[in-house]
Amino acid sequence: RTVYVNGQYLPEQEASVSVFDRGFLFADGVYEVTSVLGGKLIDFAGHARRLQRSLGELEMRSPVEEDELLEIHRELVRLNEIEDGLVYLQVTRGAPADRDFAYPPEDTEPTIVLFTQSKPGLAESPAAKTGIKVVTIPDARWARRDIKTVQLLYASMGKMMAKKAGVDDAWMVEEGQITEGTSNNAYIVKDGKIITRELSTDILHGITRAAVLRMAQEAQMQVEERGFTPEEAKEADEAFVTSASTFVMPVVEIDGTPLGDGTPGPIAKRLREIYLEESR
Numbered sequence: 040r041t042v043y044v045n046g047q048y049l050p051e052q053e054a055s056v057s058v059f060d061r062g063f064l065f066a067d068g069v070y071e072v073t074s075v076l077g078g079k080l081i082d083f084a085g086h087a088r089r090l091q092r093s094l095g096e097l098e099m100r101s102p103v104e105e106d107e108l109l110e111i112h113r114e115l116v117r118l119n120e121i122e123d124g125l126v127y128l129q130v131t132r133g134a135p136a137d138r139d140f141a142y143p144p145e146d147t148e149p150t151i152v153l154f155t156q157s158k159p160g161l162a163e164s165p166a167a168k169t170g171i172k173v174v175t176i177p178d179a180r181w182a183r184r185d186i187k188t189v190q191l192l193y194a195s196m197g198k199m200m201a202k203k204a205g206v207d208d209a210w211m212v213e214e215g216q217i218t219e220g221t222s223n224n225a226y227i228v229k230d231g232k233i234i235t236r237e238l239s240t241d242i243l244h245g246i247t248r249a250a251v252l253r254m255a256q257e258a259q260m261q262v263e264e265r266g267f268t269p270e271e272a273k274e275a276d277e278a279f280v281t282s283a284s285t286f287v288m289p290v291v292e293i294d295g296t297p298l299g300d301g302t303p304g305p306i307a308k309r310l311r312e313i314y315l316e317e318s319r
């Protein structure tokens with residue numbers, strides 16, 4: 040693979056980052072994941088905008104302008120011959136001379152790394168046909184989930200809790216309500232109405248979420264942005280999650296309780312079709 044590090048395109052074996060990088064020592068960094076379908080970047084502008092917001096919230100300098108960022112994404116897709124897959128982008132507060140909790144001097148260069156992941160047939164994933172199963176777990180993350188930081192250990196632990204429970208993913212619960220999935224936004228559907236938690240610092244403001252809700256409204260579907268409990272979710276007609284890597288993914292079981300007839304629901308299936316058709 041060819042990767043991008045601080046202005047250079049390099050074979051992955053030759054790319055490196057300092058031991059003192061604050062991304063490595065403090066998880067002091069932000070990231071974005073943009074999907075590629077048929078060689079085309081999906082929702083790039085949304086991801087670029089959210090990156091700027093994450094950087095701003097952490098008072099971190101942007102290493103590149105948006106047009107240059109787009110150019111780097113396109114160049115990596117080209118160099119790695121990505122038809123379907125993902126582009127991962129990470130910006131950290133750089134590598135100061137020594138480990139120190141305080142932010143380093145303003146002139147410390149941020150570290151920027153991008154790489155691609157080839158995923159042939161990403162949009163035709165078998166999981167989309169069967170749907171996925173989730174378990175609920177407590178949400179033990181920090182309180183600023185609206186910032187897309189690389190501090191992903193709890194998401195990783197959540198994924199392992201799901202695996203140990205024999206299912207695909209976990210939905211996190213705080214004060215009795217679902218916040219989101221480990222790496223996706225969560226939705227239920229009841230009597231034709233799509234319900235998903237409102238935006239706040241409690242969840243990541245998904246780029247796919249914004250697109251899917253807009254498309255749902257354009258298709259005259261009803262949308263309600265509010266929190267919901269695991270109990271309400273288990274009594275829902277259907278459920279799904281959204282993210283840049285899964286698009287719209289039906290959820291067919293929560294904590295062992297099948298939803299409806301235990302197969303992907305019509306609204307989730309329709310939204311997936313609409314999203315893939317309109318984004319490509």
Ligand code: PDD
Nearest residue numbers: 072221222223224243245246247282283
């Ligand atoms: N995750 N919520 C969380 C906690 C996430 O990590 C993500 C994305 C989302 C969905 O956001 P978007 O629609 O912008 O991808 C919601 C990415 C895909 C990841 O970490 O790989």
